[in-house]
Amino acid sequence: LRDSIITLTTDFGTQSVYVAVMKGVILGICPSVRLLDLTHEIAPQNLGHAAFFLATTIPYFPKTVIHVIVVDPGVGTERSLLYVNLDGRRLLVPDNGCWMELARRLGGCPEVIRLEDRRFWRTAISSTFHGRDILAPVAAHLSLGIDPHDLGPVADSWSDLKLPPPQLSADRLMGEVLFVDHFGNLITNISGESIAGLKGKVKILVTQHEIERQARTYGEVEPGSLLFLISSFGLLEIAERNGSAAKRLHAGAGTPVVVHKAQS
């Protein structure tokens, strides 16, 4: 328990009182737990962004860690809050499906418990901040070693959320930008495998720009040039060396991206 770690992933922003309040609640119950910020910059109430973030990052963490996720547009409505165990990886998360892409990526069968036992909650429960009132105290109690089955009943159904899958055909792939990183690189939902399936040289079409230069890394092209590559996470990424592809191409999350076979 000494080294137990709770991570926080929210859309609260870094200037927020909400994050500090959750940290206080957790430490009030379990002062020895170590807190780790994953991000507080999930786009506000954007479950797709949360799904991408969780599926990309959580697999790298050891199973000793408890992950608290607060992206919760349905706070205070009838939606449940869940404890999810994915082959030993433990999440506390609103029942909005944002963890399902991660679950599919990890495989196996999730164990899901609906948070219902108020013994592990704060005494007064607000309608707008269940991160403070329910998720934070439950995470702290879990890190103290309580049995997750004490939290509530096992659930056998829950909300799903799918990231938009690319459309595949024999000679092209139609997908979209999932995420624009800090450098302005466009991360798409098109996998390197599906591009390999086109067997041959390809071109990328984004916002009426055609990108022909495939590279292994940014430094292979001239500064200011556009390129595409298979990112370190196995997805098609469009970049400008020493610049922002997002600005150059006027593209953002949701922008359509087409991969088609180059004329040969």
Next chain:
Amino acid sequence: LRDSIITLTTDFGTQSVYVAVMKGVILGICPSVRLLDLTHEIAPQNLGHAAFFLATTIPYFPKTVIHVIVVDPGVGTERSLLYVNLDGRRLLVPDNGCWMELARRLGGCPEVIRLEDRRFWRTAISSTFHGRDILAPVAAHLSLGIDPHDLGPVADSWSDLKLPPPQLSADRLMGEVLFVDHFGNLITNISGESIAGLKGKVKILVTQHEIERQARTYGEVEPGSLLFLISSFGLLEIAERNGSAAKRLHAGAGTPVVVHKAQS
């Protein structure tokens, strides 16, 4: 001492060398202390924002924690630096009153010590960065267990700072926006209790917009609708579901807000 925690609350910004430098100074004196960022995004030199942040967040923390606050427009002038003990909650803070709203909220009688003993400071003291030169090393020494009375003399007066109180009358309340959160929700200085005191249905007036829809939580209204609610901290909050009330209403910190009884 093993699990002692020092939190940092500043207006330095996250890209800042200043925060990293303070972390280095603290760890140089007490390598085993755990550091916790509350926020570094207090609006620059904005004592009202700091006062709201501290009053809202610090009550949730356990008393084992030491809180360092560096929002310090008077750095290098004659203003003092203080050790403040609020019924066991320990703060290190410039004497500018930004902790007084917290003190009033917690009640009780503060113990205040003026930092004067240079044994616990860095050797060279700059005129512009007392966070590094005084507050950080004093926090580290406190976490090592020194007696706070060694830090300097007990003070019997100090600066005060009051958040603007709402003006109350029999049929309306006139207040203002204290803080705009990351979602664009407007957090005001008008309490839920004072609104209940108006006994009956109320309407909100902000920047010439009238808001009639009171809700318990965001999800009760249609996407794009404005609503008001009593926030999870007991204050009037104006929001747009799935949007930013701040943008929609062209409102920000300091914008006047009026609550008046609805015609019946």
Next chain:
Amino acid sequence: LRDSIITLTTDFGTQSVYVAVMKGVILGICPSVRLLDLTHEIAPQNLGHAAFFLATTIPYFPKTVIHVIVVDPGVGTERSLLYVNLDGRRLLVPDNGCWMELARRLGGCPEVIRLEDRRFWRTAISSTFHGRDILAPVAAHLSLGIDPHDLGPVADSWSDLKLPPPQLSADRLMGEVLFVDHFGNLITNISGESIAGLKGKVKILVTQHEIERQARTYGEVEPGSLLFLISSFGLLEIAERNGSAAKRLHAGAGTPVVVHKAQS
């Protein structure tokens, strides 16, 4: 090992999956290590900014800490990754010279090891994210106590990078803005010592504005006034009290700054 600390300094931004992934990889190898964010807001791929940040902050940390720096425009090219020991301060950093300003400031002779032994890397190495694949796992293994000489061969040459030095003459100094802080203060590359060398009253010229008011600290001048001072790090700093000198003077990193002797 209990209290070993790894700091992270990157240009990944706080919303980034990349930072969270690196934290996961490190904790997967060494679950008891404490992670500390220095900043993730180095200007994208800006080695000069990284050099200034490291030279300013690292000297304050104790030697027990391991510092990981990922500002890496050359990722995936032939550039090496380095373990650098500066009189006990340990860095893991791409071979792009961004640590050399720090090394010059600390003095002494660096011990440099080229990371080559893949035993301490992840199994699959991408071309675009060596922070995850090499630097994070190597940092974790170092915190577990491995001998740095197991990481690869000792290097006897490496890339250098110099921050632009000011030009000095008998009656004036020509430098530039190195960094604009969160308050809009302009931090220059002109040292207090070099200004003292001009022997007498000086004026500052920035973007065709002349600043004559030297102060010890901000609070000495009227709100809204421009001033210059020798910063807490010993460098010429140009500020506006309660405002942003950067906005007022339309200045940013790279803007020329001239110090000349005032007519007497």
